[in-house]
Amino acid sequence: MQIYLPIAEISVNAYLLLGLGGLVGVLSGMFGVGGGFLITPLLFFIGVPPVVAVATGANQIVASSFSAVLTHWRRKAVDIRMGVVLQVGGLIGSALGMVLFNYLKSLGQVDLLITLSYVVFLGAVGSLMFIESVVALRRSRKQSDAPRPQRRQRNWVHTWPLKMRFRTSGLYISVIPPIMVGMAVGVLAAIMGVGGGFIMVPAMIYILGMPTKVVIGTSLFQIILVAGFATLLHAVTNHTVDMVLAVLLLVGGVVGAQFGTQIGARLKAEQLRVLLATLVLLVCVKLAADLLIEPREVYSITTAGGPE
Amino acid sequence: MRRLSALLLALFLAAPAAAQDVIADLSQSRVSITARYSGLQILVFGAIRPGPAGVGVPYDVIVTVSGPLEPVTVRRKDRIAGIWINDAAVTIGSAPTLYKIATTAPLDQILSETEDLRHSVSIPRAIRAVGLTAAVKDAPAFTEALIRIRENEGLYQIHEGGVSLQEGTLFRTDIDLPSNLVEGNYHARILLTHNKQVVAEFDDVLGVQKVGMERWIYSLAQEQALAYGVLSLAIAIAAGWGASAAFRYVRGS
Numbered sequence: 314m315q316i317y318l319p320i321a322e323i324s325v326n327a328y329l330l331l332g333l334g335g336l337v338g339v340l341s342g343m344f345g346v347g348g349g350f351l352i353t354p355l356l357f358f359i360g361v362p363p364v365v366a367v368a369t370g371a372n373q374i375v376a377s378s379f380s381a382v383l384t385h386w387r388r389k390a391v392d393i394r395m396g397v398v399l400q401v402g403g404l405i406g407s408a409l410g411m412v413l414f415n416y417l418k419s420l421g422q423v424d425l426l427i428t429l430s431y432v433v434f435l436g437a438v439g440s441l442m443f444i445e446s447v448v449a450l451r452r453s454r455k456q457s458d459a460p461r462p463q464r465r466q467r468n469w470v471h472t473w474p475l476k477m478r479f480r481t482s483g484l485y486i487s488v489i490p491p492i493m494v495g496m497a498v499g500v501l502a503a504i505m506g507v508g509g510g511f512i513m514v515p516a517m518i519y520i521l522g523m524p525t526k527v528v529i530g531t532s533l534f535q536i537i538l539v540a541g542f543a544t545l546l547h548a549v550t551n552h553t554v555d556m557v558l559a560v561l562l563l564v565g566g567v568v569g570a571q572f573g574t575q576i577g578a579r580l581k582a583e584q585l586r587v588l589l590a591t592l593v594l595l596v597c598v599k600l601a602a603d604l605l606i607e608p609r610e611v612y613s614i615t616t617a618g619g620p621e
Numbered sequence: 622m623r624r625l626s627a628l629l630l631a632l633f634l635a636a637p638a639a640a641q642d643v644i645a646d647l648s649q650s651r652v653s654i655t656a657r658y659s660g661l662q663i664l665v666f667g668a669i670r671p672g673p674a675g676v677g678v679p680y681d682v683i684v685t686v687s688g689p690l691e692p693v694t695v696r697r698k699d700r701i702a703g704i705w706i707n708d709a710a711v712t713i714g715s716a717p718t719l720y721k722i723a724t725t726a727p728l729d730q731i732l733s734e735t736e737d738l739r740h741s742v743s744i745p746r747a748i749r750a751v752g753l754t755a756a757v758k759d760a761p762a763f764t765e766a767l768i769r770i771r772e773n774e775g776l777y778q779i780h781e782g783g784v785s786l787q788e789g790t791l792f793r794t795d796i797d798l799p800s801n802l803v804e805g806n807y808h809a810r811i812l813l814t815h816n817k818q819v820v821a822e823f824d825d826v827l828g829v830q831k832v833g834m835e836r837w838i839y840s841l842a843q844e845q846a847l848a849y850g851v852l853s854l855a856i857a858i859a860a861g862w863g864a865s866a867a868f869r870y871v872r873g874s
Contacts, residue, residue, distance in 0.1 A: 315659035315800070319835040320842055324659040324800030360801060372853050379861030384868075429704075541854055548850030552842045556853055557656070557834075563857055567864030604704045611698045612766030613707070 320555035321365045327561055329359065334373060334565025341566070342381035342573020343580075344589045345529030346510035347374040347536045350596055352562070365555050368547030372559040374540040377566035378533045384574040385530030392481035392527050395491060396534040399513070402492035403539065406499020413500065431501075432601050438515050439593035445519075446586035453583060482523045482531075494520055495535075502539065510536055511593055518586070525582035642670050642821035643682075643813040645792075651828040652798065652807075654835055660800040663827065665723075666793040667811060680820075681724065681731035682784045682792045683742060683812040686827070688719030688776075689805030695763040711763035716748045718803050719776050723783030723794040733817040740812065740819055744768055744777050775799055804829055 317324045333355055337348035349370050356366035385391050477488045494516045501512055510532050517528040548554040577585060645667025652661060665684050693716045699708035722742070724731060732742060741747045748764060771777040776799060784794040796809075806826050813821040831839055842849045 316656050317654055317658040317800070317835060319831060319838040322801060322803050372857055375854060376857035376861045379858050380864045381861075383862065383865035387869075428706075541857075544854055544857075545847075545850040548842070548853060549846045552846055552849075554842065554850065554853050556838050556842070556849070556856070559853055560856060560860075563860050567860045570861075571864055571868040604706070606705070607700070608698055608705060610766075610770065611705075612763065612770065613696050613698070614767055614770055615694045615696070 316557065316561070318361070318365075318555050318558045320553060321361045321369075321558055323360050325359055325361075325558075330558065330561035331565040334377070334562035335569035336565075337373070337562075338377040338380070338566035338569025338571075339573040339576070340592070341374070341377045341533070342384070342570035342575075343529075343577040344510075344573075344585070344592065345381075345514055345532035345536075346589075346592075347378060347540055348510075349374055349540075350511065356558075361555075361558065362553075364547075364551060364553045365558070368544065368551060368553040369555045369558045369562070371540045371543040371547065372554055373562040373566050375537055375544060376559075376563035377570040378537045378540065380567035381570035381574050382530060382533040382537060384571065385533060388526075388530075388578070389481060390526050391530035391534050392479055392523070393534065394477070395479045395482055395484075395517075395521075395523070396531045398477070398488055398491045399495035399498075399517075399531075399535050400538055402495020402497075403499040403502070403535065405492075406496035407502060408499075409496065410500035410502065428600060428604060432597055432604070434501075435511065435593055435597035435600070438512065439590050439597055442515050442519075442586060443590035443594065446583050446590055450581075450583040450587060453581070479523075482521075482527050484521070484523065486521070490521060511596070514589065515593075525585055529577060529585075643811055643823045644668060644670070645809075645811045645823050645825065647809060647825055647827055650826070651830065652802070653830060653832040654802065654804070655831075655833050656835060658800070658802070658835075660802075661798045663796045663798060664793060665796060665809060665811065666791070667823065668791050669789065669813060669821075671790075679815070680786075680789060681726055681814045682786060683725075683728070683732065683810075683814060684723045684784055684794050684796070685742060685747070685810045685812070686719070686721045686796050687717045687747065687808045687810070689803065689807070690715040690717055692716070693767060695767050697763070697766070711760055713748065713764060713767060716767060718805075719799070719807070720744060720747050720771075721777075721796050722779040723796065724779075724781050725784045725786050725792070727781045728779065731814045731817060732812075732819070736814070736817060736819050740822070742812065744772075744779060774801075776801075802829055804831060 314327045315324050316327045333352065337352050340346060340351065341348050349367075352370040352373065353363070353366045356370065357363050361369075382391060475487045475489060476485055478485050494513070498513045498516065513535070514528055514532050517523045517532065518525055523531070544554060580588075645665060648664035648666070652663075663686070665686075669680055669682070693713045694710055695713060696707045696710045698705045701708065722728070722744070728737075728743060737743050737746050745764065745768060748768065768777055775797075778797075780794075784792050786792045806828055809825040809827055811823040811825075812819050813823075830836070841852075
């Protein structure tokens, strides 16, 4: 069934969009990532202008994350206090990121630097996570009978002042590290134009030492705020949120998110981490391939209403 | 067809007075974009009045349909230190969002270079490269790239032999409008050529507009941006909650 999108100004297949939304929803429910990294290029591929794809993708992310977070919430797997602290850092980070972005832009040739650092960053995070979780998975298989001792990390972050109790995560740590993590992700999100779930999730697991199951719900909680704010901003400044496109995507997305949380609940924390690491590495490879392989068409066109 | 016969009647009645040698019309003068719009075919038809040159003179017909003009930036990726990145950019002052030509014969056989230049008929001529940034050496390559990309997308198209001409008088052609049509006024031009010279020209306008829900959403997004954004978020939250509640109910029962 073809449907004409009023803002994107293109006629597309409605079922294709439902499926696309569903796919991103599953990932969102399973891993606690927004899925903006996936939905934006896919929409672009079917002919939606990039600006509309980014803005409308943010709107769909709000829906699928909200759908998934409610399920996590009922399992008591959302650390609201941690989410808020991360968000405070995130807001400062986004503001800093904007300043940094504009400064880099004035220097010229900023895209290259950003994409390169992103590839390196994702590659490093993905590989480390992959190795760590495979090792953990093997260990847990070997001693499957004996209950595995609770992993109590005593990182450098546990010695800092301004301690706060995060009951849901079972942590009693300083608020400085979560704020710093939030800031770092905020800076990256502002520069890269992505929600940052990919970086947030590993950071919460490895730097803050939060349990994997809580991390997913908490990440979703904080993504809702980020994506919701982004949607409003795009709607007000660029008028690029396509409501028809968003509804089609989010109907698929909210259903997919429910399945995603079900799948996630059945997997072990280590298995989830292996899968997420694989996904991070795939995104990294895709970005690297874009940079290294000669494009079939080296020219691209943007109209006045388009990006930049 | 009633429209055509009325047109022919008007043509022959007006013949002695008017200097016009061609008259034409479109099967519809406006296109309404609804949610179900997925492309459309427009019929362009008309008639040639035997001119001063007499009956039996071979005429040729060129039909062009051009979309609203807008500036376009063309970027080129270059390999720098082994990495492909956007490098040079050229802004083309005004390029039509859509440009379709249909002719009775190959264009170079029925239109001279000079006439093409004067009337901006062929695709390269119709895309005015006004204000090309001189900083880039091979600027024409960027115009060619624009044409190539839009030809691949089916937005720019030439159909030589697409106009059928009956007994040297009646002509008709179908113009396909794509599914990614933008709003605005589209200009249809019918050129009559003889010995590679344009001897008559006829213009018509085709208005393209969103209607119904498409119109409503578009206007709301433009004029009530904040309300629109809040509404979008409300839909997202409601859908998220709805799905969660529905799944819980299904599993519970």
